[in-house]
Amino acid sequence: MTSRRNFLKGTLAGGAAAAAVSVSVSGPACARDNNPQPEGALGLLYDATLCVGCKACVAACKEVNGNPAEFSTPEQLWDTPLDTTAKTFNVIKMFRSGTMETKDDPDNGYAFMKTSCLHCNDPSCVSACPVSAMTKDPVTGIVGYDADACIGCRYCVAACPFGIPKYDYSSATGKIGKCELCRHRLPEGKYAACAEVCPTGATLYGKVSDLKAEAERRLSLKPGTKTVFQRGQLGGKDQSYENVVGHYVQHVYGEKEVGGTQVIKLSAVPFEKVGHKPLPERSASSKSETLQHTLYGGLVMPLAVLGVMTYFAKRNVKPDDDEL
Ligand code: SF4
Ligand code: SF4
Ligand code: SF4
Structure with a gap:
């Protein structure tokens, strides 16, 4: 035996x-390797030099997503979210320096910056989700969320390098909230509400390849010269207007960070000063999945x-x- x-x-x-x-x-x-961006990827170009801080995009985002106002002042007079939450998918933050005299001046100036999901090419929220409640559309590249599949583990919250998905503690079943690039509006022929309402074209919607080309065009122009800027949707109804070119930092944020993102940004103030820390070019998902x-x-x-x-x-x- x-x-x-x-x-x-x-x-x-x-x-x-x-x-x-x-x-x-x-x-x-x-x-x-980093997962590549889908050929038909859709996204946004946010140009902080064009943003006037009106927050029409914040209000429109609330409206089309059925999200309530959130207050940060004792008077509770109007919607004043300080950051993204499970019920606020888009905020415009303000950078302030010294006397705040000049817009887009890193010294004694001020600037605006949009905060919402960047729709990463190789999203760590998707990689971390154990039940595929977070998914990346293979055609549009939009990172969507399925509340019915979600088990409320919050792995996506911990995994996102930009601190975007937020957990809704007021929901009985637990729920995550984040921008889904208005994918629910696409079947009606509509596009991202934040871009649609932006009066200056600071938030512009379109194919990421076209938005990148537009970003590069702006970077190649001499600051102070006049050029034509689009509003709403690149390639959509002509809503162009003329404006002067800003003193851009020569960097398209989101082109390479964490393997690239579908929301890309331009700024005159260094990105690290407006809440965008330098990030590696390799996605966290590619590293963690290699280890697994x-x-x-x-x-x-x-x-x-x-x-x-x-x-x-x-x-x-x-x-x-x-x-x-
Ligand atoms: S609507 Fe346009 S200009 Fe107004 S805050 Fe939003 S991005 Fe800036
Ligand atoms: S920004 Fe965060 S929530 Fe959005 S796709 Fe990337 S990892 Fe996911
Ligand atoms: S794309 Fe839609 S959900 Fe995303 S920030 Fe803009 S309005 Fe909000």
Whole structure:
């Protein structure tokens, strides 16, 4: 009959052998690259130099998403959210410096910055969600949310490098709120409400490839010269007007950060000063999924855990009398 000691010896040896075979069969894990942007990706170009801080986009976002006003002043007179919440998907934040004399001046100036989901090319919220409640549309690239599938684990909240998805603690079942690029309006032939209402075209909707070309065009122009800016939707109804070119920082934010995003931004104030810290070009999802593949792909982790558990079990088992 097999004694406990022999059984444990066998298990330990078997686990180690299986791990060795598994590693040699599966070979070294391949690091996965950033997921590419879909060809027809839709998005926004936010140009902070054109933004006048009117917050029409914040109000329109609330309206089309059926979100209530949120107050941050004791008077509670009007909608004054300070950041994105489960019921505020878009906010315009203000940068202030010294005397705040000149718009878009990093010293003694002020500037605006839009905060909403950037619809990452390789979104960590999608990668982290264990039940696929967060998904990326393969055609439009829009990162959508399915409240029915959500189990309220909040992994997406922790995973997002921009702090965008927010948990709704007032909901009985738990719910996440974030911008879904107005995807519910697309079947009606409409587009992002924030871009539709923006009076200056500071928020512009369109195909990301076209928006990138437009961003590059603006960066190539001499500050102070006059040029034509579109409003609403690139390639849509002509709502163009003439304005002067801002003193842009020569950087399209979102072109490379975390593998690229579908909401891209231009600013005259360095991005780190307006709440956009420098981020690596490699997406967090590509790193974490490579690690998971390494640990679980060849069953290395489960077998290693089995080996450790077996070792401790063996140490704690009193030897059988007949083997003394
Ligand atoms: S509607 Fe346009 S100009 Fe007004 S705050 Fe929003 S982005 Fe800025
Ligand atoms: S910004 Fe955050 S919530 Fe939006 S797609 Fe990227 S990871 Fe997801
Ligand atoms: S695209 Fe729609 S949901 Fe997203 S910020 Fe604009 S209005 Fe809000």
